[in-house]
Amino acid sequence: MQKLVLLRHGESIWNKENRFTGWTDVDLSEAGIEQAHKAGQLLKAHGYSFDAGYTSVLKRAIKTLDIVLEELDELWIPVQKSWRLNERFYGALQGLNKAETAAKYGADLVQKWRRDPHELPPAVTKKDDRYPGKDARYKHLTERELPLTENLKETMERVLPFWNEFIVPAIRKNQKVIVCAHGNSLRALVQYIDHLTDEEVTKLDIPTGTPLIYELDEGLERIRHYYLE
Numbered sequence: 001m002q003k004l005v006l007l008r009h010g011e012s013i014w015n016k017e018n019r020f021t022g023w024t025d026v027d028l029s030e031a032g033i034e035q036a037h038k039a040g041q042l043l044k045a046h047g048y049s050f051d052a053g054y055t056s057v058l059k060r061a062i063k064t065l066d067i068v069l070e071e072l073d074e075l076w077i078p079v080q081k082s083w084r085l086n087e088r089f090y091g092a093l094q095g096l097n098k099a100e101t102a103a104k105y106g107a108d109l110v111q112k113w114r115r116d117p118h119e120l121p122p123a124v125t126k127k128d129d130r131y132p133g134k135d136a137r138y139k140h141l142t143e144r145e146l147p148l149t150e151n152l153k154e155t156m157e158r159v160l161p162f163w164n165e166f167i168v169p170a171i172r173k174n175q176k177v178i179v180c181a182h183g184n185s186l187r188a189l190v191q192y193i194d195h196l197t198d199e200e201v202t203k204l205d206i207p208t209g210t211p212l213i214y215e216l217d218e219g220l221e222r223i224r225h226y227y228l229e
């Protein structure tokens with residue numbers, strides 16, 4: 001049996017302000033920093049230890065993993081950062097307040113943009129400052145890989161190559177792995193690991209700063225999963 005730990009970053013400043021975040025690189029809030037420390041302490045109290053960490057190129061996830069590893073005194077382990085673990089790119093919604101957007105466009109449409117795995121939020125143009133092609137950290141991406149908007153299905157399509165190329169081989173080598181990512185990159189991963197239907201994933205919400213433990217069999221099929229609280 002293998003254990004895999006998935007962790008959504010602690011609360012960010014824009015989670016707190018109820019804004020669509022996506023690839024915007026906002027920092028953790030005070031509460032988010034506290035959540036990250038608590039997650040690390042909880043993992044330590046339950047005897048967890050890691051050989052490898054994986055995170056996105058966004059500071060709310062990077063810092064959360066750092067704080068967790070600091071609590072475990074394992075800041076030395078190799079940590080791989082990839083854009084493929086980033087939050088779902090939220091297009092032209094990024095920066096807008098979720099409640100104000102619901103009041104403007106209607107709660108049903110906004111809920112579809114947020115949770116329907118096939119629904120695409122309004123796109124940014126390549127001239128928009130939010131277009132990732134303008135950000136140095138994405139300069140190695142091809143134009144096709146640079147999103148203008150993304151739904152959960154597309155998020156899954158860019159998360160899975162990273163899962164298969166790096167995380168699966170590490171687990172198969174018996175490494176103890178922690179993946180610190182985002183609400184929707186983790187929803188995509190959970191949909192894949194748990195074989196969830198689109199309807200089931202629509203209802204799935206992953207809380208910030210709460211370790212989600214997966215026990216996997218040799219074929220990396222889920223035996224059980226639970227939150228450490």
Ligand SMILES: O=C(O)[C@@H](CO)OP(=O)(O)O
Pocket residue numbers: 015019020021022023087088090114183184
């Ligand atoms: O704003 C975002 O990027 C995400 C996660 O906070 O929001 P949502 O809950 O709508 O997926």
